[in-house]
Amino acid sequence: MSFSGYKKYIEEGDLVIIYMTRDNMTPIFIKKDTTFNNRFGIFHHNDIIGKQFGSKMVSSNYRGFVYLLHPTPELWTLVLPHRTQILYIADISFITTMLEMKPGVNVIESGTGSGSFSHSIARTIAPHGRLYSFEYHQERVNLATTEFKEHGFGDIIKMHHRDVCKEGFQMKDEVSAVFLDLPAPWDAIASAKEAFKQDRTGKICCFSPCIEQVARSVTALEEHGFIDITMYECLIREHTVAPLQKIDFSDALKDAQERRAKGLPSVDSVAIKRKLCRDEPVPTADEIESTANLMLVSKTIGETRGHTSYLTFATFLPPSAIQVVNASSSSSSD
Ligand code: SAM
Numbered sequence: 001m002s003f004s005g006y007k008k009y010i011e012e013g014d015l016v017i018i019y020m021t022r023d024n025m026t027p028i029f030i031k032k033d034t035t036f037n038n039r040f041g042i043f044h045h046n047d048i049i050g051k052q053f054g055s056k057m058v059s060s061n062y063r064g065f066v067y068l069l070h071p072t073p074e075l076w077t078l079v080l081p082h083r084t085q086i087l088y089i090a091d092i093s094f095i096t097t098m099l100e101m102k103p104g105v106n107v108i109e110s111g112t113g114s115g116s117f118s119h120s121i122a123r124t125i126a127p128h129g130r131l132y133s134f135e136y137h138q139e140r141v142n143l144a145t146t147e148f149k150e151h152g153f154g155d156i157i158k159m160h161h162r163d164v165c166k167e168g169f170q171m172k173d174e175v176s177a178v179f180l181d182l183p184a185p186w187d188a189i190a191s192a193k194e195a196f197k198q199d200r201t202g203k204i205c206c207f208s209p210c211i212e213q214v215a216r217s218v219t220a221l222e223e224h225g226f227i228d229i230t231m232y233e234c235l236i237r238e239h240t241v242a243p244l245q246k247i248d249f250s251d252a253l254k255d256a257q258e259r260r261a262k263g264l265p266s267v268d269s270v271a272i273k274r275k276l277c278r279d280e281p282v283p284t285a286d287e288i289e290s291t292a293n294l295m296l297v298s299k300t301i302g303e304t305r306g307h308t309s310y311l312t313f314a315t316f317l318p319p320s321a322i323q324v325v326n327a328s329s330s331s332s333s334d
Pocket of ligand 1: 111114115134135136137162166
């Protein structure tokens, strides 16, 4: 069963994500002569075998239905067994982009934790890239190793059982990206620097929940010659979309003149600008298009939610580039 590919029909031994509702999904391995029960009824694995991934399946006692989804790293992040805090998709997608991960890239991550980010990294860098994942908790190493193998990432993810803050990564000239989700990432930065490919630039990210940790990581990154040190935070901002009637310029002018004649404030144009009532359904795109004077506007609410951690990014400069920078700065000061 592979998370990076896609197969059409469900077979015995496959992992299937059972989708009940948006907030209720569960992973199951298909095993002949067993059943899966939930509030929507009884589902026999024998009936699941041979069905297409993505199909809707009605329970054998007709109480309801579920969808049989193909596993992906995104779905796995939503259903995986939590052994630690994990990364979610908003941070995962941002970090993946900022660390310039793509097929063929070699990456280090530590710690492995519950393997949420590992699945997304492995899918992104497959088939030729390698993820070197470091974790010092023995049981988490064992569980992650088994899971990565079962999910078809056995060749891509290389698990290491090690305290990276004390013993380092023990790698030289190997990777283009490093991701540190550790309580003390600054202790692993010197060793990360050695692990970068020494003939090109590389990218590092430290994921830390509080600003004091960010400050220590920034100091360590500066001491080790990293450049472009930048901190981001991914937050959720809701957009409320509401339909408003458009006002054209001549109507607005007429409205303003009438208001002035009546001695009313000219800015208040509610007489023309009608906001639809809250419980009125938002019109479809077709309805909006056919109603010339209606438009959808979006308003953000002031409050932002979703703090997970601060993301501190920096760029590794290879020794050859540092020599060029030093030579040009000394010649310009001559
Ligand atoms: N990013 C992971 C995910 O998405 O599932 C979660 C990582 S979890 C928050 C942090 C992990 O780092 C824990 O499993 C912990 O055991 C491990 N860890 C902490 N300090 C470590 C160290 N010095 N060396 C290796 N692993 C370490």
